[in-house]
Amino acid sequence: MRHLIDISDLSVTEIDELIDVANDIIDNPEKYQEKCKHKKIATLFFEPSTRTRLSFEAAMLELGGSVLGFSEAASSSAAKGESISDTVRVVSFYADIIAMRHFKEGAPMVASMKSDVPIINAGDGGHNHPTQTLTDLLTIKREKGGLDNLTIGLCGDLKFGRTVHSLISAMTRYKNIKFVLISPSELRLPDYIKNDVLEKNNVPYSEYTSIEEAMPELDILYMTRVQKERFFNEADYERLKDSCILNSEKMKFAKEDMIVLHPLPRVNEITTDVDDDKRACYFKQAKNGKYIRMALILKLLEVE
Amino acid sequence: MNIDSIRNGLVIDHIKSGKAMEIYHYLNLDSLDCQIAIIKNATSKRMGKKDIIKIDAEISVDVDVLGYIDPNITVNFIENGVKVKKLHPELPVQITDIIKCSNPRCITSIEQDIHHIFKLSDKEKGIYRCIYCDSTPKVTKE
Incomplete structure (x- = not known):
């Protein structure tokens, strides 16, 4: 039995296979309509989500399976003080696979230690979000034609941005990748990722505090939201929330074939006038999330 | 200062000066009823000053955990008054x-x-x- 807790749980070959299956699902959805008939996914979301939870549920429904679960901790036994271990032990009696989001880092890993069914990390605090990364990789492959030879700008909250952490882990395994890190100094990428991931793998990176400076060299600009829920102190959030904003004026500095990604939801970090730019791919990215999650569910349930 | 030699047991040597009590607590040595000597600030050619713990009982010790606390430690195993084994702990995985x-x-x-x-x-x-x-x-x- 396999779980997906961290993107590094999957080899590059397995990621390529998932992307191939997702592309096949996009081209031939009817082939997959009954692949998970009589299977159930439990979506245990201790933290609010729109896209991730609904895309998991839509993924299972499109595979012919069914869904159960909860969308906030208040409507689960966690509100009564139940541990993750107990919750997961019980839910694994009712479902064939579990997608879990939790506000505490490492919660899905704890779940995987106690579960009798595969656990998918659907986001754990500011730590990791591997299925968003699979979504990102599918989108990059479809839009750029491959995953090698790319200069990737990561902009916004790089400190608590779990999508950024997982994406860096994944992309360092491809050839000739360079990262450009754009954030206010308070929200810089954590040292453990710089040291243990980038420097350890000899992946070059540079750091900027404004988008304009970095823009001309980018093949991909990955925008992130400054997340209010990650701050213990509201004043810090207010001070930093508008520090990196992309608008159509700044897009003039970008290459013609650069793409803009964002895991969504956005607040104001991408102004709506960018949405009509053909380089804005974040809604396509959200759509791709369902297909790659379908591919992942098939893999973890070992459905041929 | 004279401390009796031990017959069967352990000598944890080359402990960084001042860390002996930390190791004493990690190993739960207060739960033993054998003789234990804690020597603080002993003279050391290599370290200047060091701590030593002598335990007059054959106990099982997680040597690698000692490596986490202080990687320079050496653990000597004594049988019948003779040193039979000396270990340098590795950092535990x-x-x-x-x-x-x-x-x-x-x-x-x-x-x-x-x-x-x-x-x-x-x-x-x-x-x-x-x-x-x-x-x-x-x-x-x-």
Whole structure:
């Protein structure tokens, strides 16, 4: 039995296979309509989500399976003080696979230690979000034609941005990748990722505090939201929330074939006038999330 | 100062000066009823000053955990008054329930009865990371 807790749980070959299956699902959805008939996914979301939870549920429904679960901790036994271990032990009696989001880092890993069914990390605090990364990789492959030879700008909250952490882990395994890190100094990428991931793998990176400076060299600009829920102190959030904003004026500095990604939801970090730019791919990215999650569910349930 | 030699037991030597009591607590030596000598600030040619613990009983010791506390330690095993083995502990690949993760965002801060597990992520620098949240301690001991 396999779980997906961290993107590094999957080899590059397995990621390529998932992307191939997702592309096949996009081209031939009817082939997959009954692949998970009589299977159930439990979506245990201790933290609010729109896209991730609904895309998991839509993924299972499109595979012919069914869904159960909860969308906030208040409507689960966690509100009564139940541990993750107990919750997961019980839910694994009712479902064939579990997608879990939790506000505490490492919660899905704890779940995987106690579960009798595969656990998918659907986001754990500011730590990791591997299925968003699979979504990102599918989108990059479809839009750029491959995953090698790319200069990737990561902009916004790089400190608590779990999508950024997982994406860096994944992309360092491809050839000739360079990262450009754009954030206010308070929200810089954590040292453990710089040291243990980038420097350890000899992946070059540079750091900027404004988008304009970095823009001309980018093949991909990955925008992130400054997340209010990650701050213990509201004043810090207010001070930093508008520090990196992309608008159509700044897009003039970008290459013609650069793409803009964002895991969504956005607040104001991408102004709506960018949405009509053909380089804005974040809604396509959200759509791709369902297909790659379908591919992942098939893999973890070992459905041929 | 004279301390009786031990017949069967352990001598934990080359402890960084001042760390003997830390090791005493980690090994739960206060639960033993044999003779134990704690020598603080002994003269050392190599270290200047060092601490030594002599335990007059054959006890099982997790040598690698000692390596986490102080990698320069040596552990000598004594049988019939003769040193039969000397070990230099390695940094353990994993340590369980020795230190606690202090990251308030980590699941260990709320989950009941969870093992606090750290893995060695950089052998050269001796850096450990919580397996749940990847943070490096700032650790607090159990």
